[in-house]
Amino acid sequence: MVLVEAAEVARVFRECSGRAVATLTRRYRDLGLAEEAVQEAFVQALAHWPVEGLPPSPDGWIITTASRRALDHLRRESTRERRHEESQELYGPDEPTTPDEGPVIDDQLRLMFTCCHPSLSPDAQVALTLRLIAGLQTNEIARAFLVPETTMAQRLVRAKNKIRDAHIPYRVPAGEELPARLTWVLAAIYLVFNEGYVASDGEDLGRPDLANEAIRLARHVVALLPKEPEARGLLALLLLVESRRPARTAADGAMVVLAEQDRTQWDADLVAEGHALVRACLRENRPGPYQVQAAIQAVHADAARAEDTDWAQIVALYDHLLSLMPTPVVALNRAIAVAETGRVPEALALVDELALTGYHLFHATRADLLRRLGRRHEATDAYDAALRLTSNQAEARLLARRRAALAPPNG
Amino acid sequence: MNQYLLTVHSVEGQPMPPKDAMTKMYADVSAFNETMRAKGVWVFAGGLHPPSSATVVRAKDGQFILTDGPFSEAKEHVGGFWVIKAPDLDAALEWAKKASVACGGPVEVRPFQEPPAS
Numbered sequence: 368m369v370l371v372e373a374a375e376v377a378r379v380f381r382e383c384s385g386r387a388v389a390t391l392t393r394r395y396r397d398l399g400l401a402e403e404a405v406q407e408a409f410v411q412a413l414a415h416w417p418v419e420g421l422p423p424s425p426d427g428w429i430i431t432t433a434s435r436r437a438l439d440h441l442r443r444e445s446t447r448e449r450r451h452e453e454s455q456e457l458y459g460p461d462e463p464t465t466p467d468e469g470p471v472i473d474d475q476l477r478l479m480f481t482c483c484h485p486s487l488s489p490d491a492q493v494a495l496t497l498r499l500i501a502g503l504q505t506n507e508i509a510r511a512f513l514v515p516e517t518t519m520a521q522r523l524v525r526a527k528n529k530i531r532d533a534h535i536p537y538r539v540p541a542g543e544e545l546p547a548r549l550t551w552v553l554a555a556i557y558l559v560f561n562e563g564y565v566a567s568d569g570e571d572l573g574r575p576d577l578a579n580e581a582i583r584l585a586r587h588v589v590a591l592l593p594k595e596p597e598a599r600g601l602l603a604l605l606l607l608v609e610s611r612r613p614a615r616t617a618a619d620g621a622m623v624v625l626a627e628q629d630r631t632q633w634d635a636d637l638v639a640e641g642h643a644l645v646r647a648c649l650r651e652n653r654p655g656p657y658q659v660q661a662a663i664q665a666v667h668a669d670a671a672r673a674e675d676t677d678w679a680q681i682v683a684l685y686d687h688l689l690s691l692m693p694t695p696v697v698a699l700n701r702a703i704a705v706a707e708t709g710r711v712p713e714a715l716a717l718v719d720e721l722a723l724t725g726y727h728l729f730h731a732t733r734a735d736l737l738r739r740l741g742r743r744h745e746a747t748d749a750y751d752a753a754l755r756l757t758s759n760q761a762e763a764r765l766l767a768r769r770r771a772a773l774a775p776p777n778g
Numbered sequence: 779m780n781q782y783l784l785t786v787h788s789v790e791g792q793p794m795p796p797k798d799a800m801t802k803m804y805a806d807v808s809a810f811n812e813t814m815r816a817k818g819v820w821v822f823a824g825g826l827h828p829p830s831s832a833t834v835v836r837a838k839d840g841q842f843i844l845t846d847g848p849f850s851e852a853k854e855h856v857g858g859f860w861v862i863k864a865p866d867l868d869a870a871l872e873w874a875k876k877a878s879v880a881c882g883g884p885v886e887v888r889p890f891q892e893p894p895a896s
Contacts, residue, residue, distance in 0.1 A: 486867060533889045534780050536866040 370420040373413060380409050383426040384502035387433050389474035392537060395437050398481075398530055402499065404440065408433035475500065476591045477537040483551040484535045491526035492555045493562075498523055500587075501580050511577050512562065549592070553601045553657065556584045560605050578609055596651045600658030603644035607664035610637035621764035626673040638668045659688045678707040695721045703732055711739050727756035731766060743773050779863045781821060781890040782870040786881050788857035790829070795882070803882055810880040814862065819873060825858035861890075 384405055391401035408429045422428040482495035497503045497511075509519035529535065540548040563577025585602040592598050614628035645665045648658045663684045670676040685701035698721055706714035715736040723729035734749035750770035757763050794800070807825075814820035829848035836843045848855055860877060864870040870887050878885045 484867075486871070532891075533870075533887075534866040536868050538866075538868070540868075 371416040381502040385500045389478040404433040404437035407436045597655040603641045603661035606637045607641035610634040622761045656692045727753045783888045784860040786858045787854045790853045806880040821861040823860040829855040
């Protein structure tokens with residue numbers, strides 16, 4: 368009889384592998400060794416758990432087993448003997464194998480800052496975070512990012528080699544350095560979410576698995592750094608955006624824009640949690656880009672119908688965001704909000720000033736504004752430009768439908 | 779303690795900065811070197827003559843072939859470098875930031891393969 372299904376082992380592994388890799392990395396000061404040992408512990412778990420049942424503490428079991436495997440490797444490799452002794456001197460022998468929360472949390476946070484070190488490319492940061500913190504297998508990450516498994520494996524190996532060779536430290540940055548470095552961690556999580564929200568190419572609108580992983584990681588950072596409002600802001604932003612997933616896709620697979628979504632389909636639990644976090648951020652009053660973006664989403668979530676949206680409030684929040692993050696994409700979104708307050712010509716003038724001609728949403732926005740101003744020829748051209756630049760099929764279907772809905776120019 | 783190579787690159791054909799700027803740069807780099815020596819970070823450093831002054835030596839079948847000019851066909855060449863001691867990359871990057879300010883250009887940080895024997 369099978370007491371534990373392989374899928375359950377995989378789930379437990381995903382839950383605790385990040386903790387295990389972090390703990391072993393601290394103990395043995397060798398990320399490669401830690402990861403290998405934890406993988407081997409997982410293979411052992413697959414052999415034991417289905418017949419023996421789940422151990423009382425799966426975390427502890429994985430860490431103990433992985434530690435044993437790591438020590439075996441170290442003993443076998445005499446060149447590593449010295450390093451092992453050093454690590455024992457530094458960290459003391461035989462630490463308790465049941466994870467005790469404090470140090471384990473510190474280990475994971477350290478590892479997260481290592482994975483998101485600014486000296487690694489954003490691609491590598493995202494891949495390492497999913498592999499080492501979220502516990503995804505290399506083939507899962509490769510599938511999520513639509514690259515061959517060998518490509519993803521190489522990317523991970525190269526990044527891990529750089530961590531080892533350049534001696535990227537396992538350390539939570541000190542006080543004044545922390546906010547800047549945290550930005551990188553949050554940005555990596557945001558990239559994971561974005562890729563899950565609107566897949567940059569392919570047939571489906573998004574890959575919910577990646578969005579869920581990003582939310583899990585964001586929750587994790589909030590738990591690890593409860594005093595950082597931007598971490599909470601990011602979590603709130605992700606929850607509020609994710610709450611609309613059920614309403615975002617029409618029966619034909621086309622994307623449904625916010626204004627046309629059936630708001631009763633929004634996930635009320637996610638909205639409530641997001642709102643609570645935004646309120647906590649407001650009380651804290653240490654605003655940052657993620658918190659302001661979350662506040663904007665909260666205003667949308669407040670409106671029972673699209674026409675109830677407080678657009679003046681949203682424009683004000685975009686003004687704030689633009690002062691924190693003066694990018695053309697933020698300016699584009701601000702212009703969209705300006706149009707919604709009824710100032711369409713002003714919005715078009717704002718959009719036309721932006722250097723974003725390579726971005727499909729720039730053209731989609733222009734097309735929409737031109738349509739509302741009755742300038743159909745120009746609107747058609749703008750939809751065409753947007754269609755040429757999007758590689759996501761769900762978005763393309765929406766754009767094509769809007770283009771077709773333009774009444775024929777001058778009858 | 780680990781060692782890192784900090785390199786400064788010159789781009790071919792790029793005009794030299796004006797004399798005042800050069801004087802200031804030399805003074806800044808020299809002060810930076812002093813700071814590193816005082817902190818026990820400094821191992822070695824040097825500025826190089828232009829790549830056109832380089833000669834490439836190649837051993838082949840017991841013969842030596844000499845060629846004029848830099849080895850790399852790239853447009854960027856190493857113009858100067860530091861070798862420093864640092865406990866980890868973060869510490870090395872802090873010194874690289876100061877180096878970049880002193881020399882007024884980008885600085886590449888690269889780890890040495892093995893820490894020194896001593």
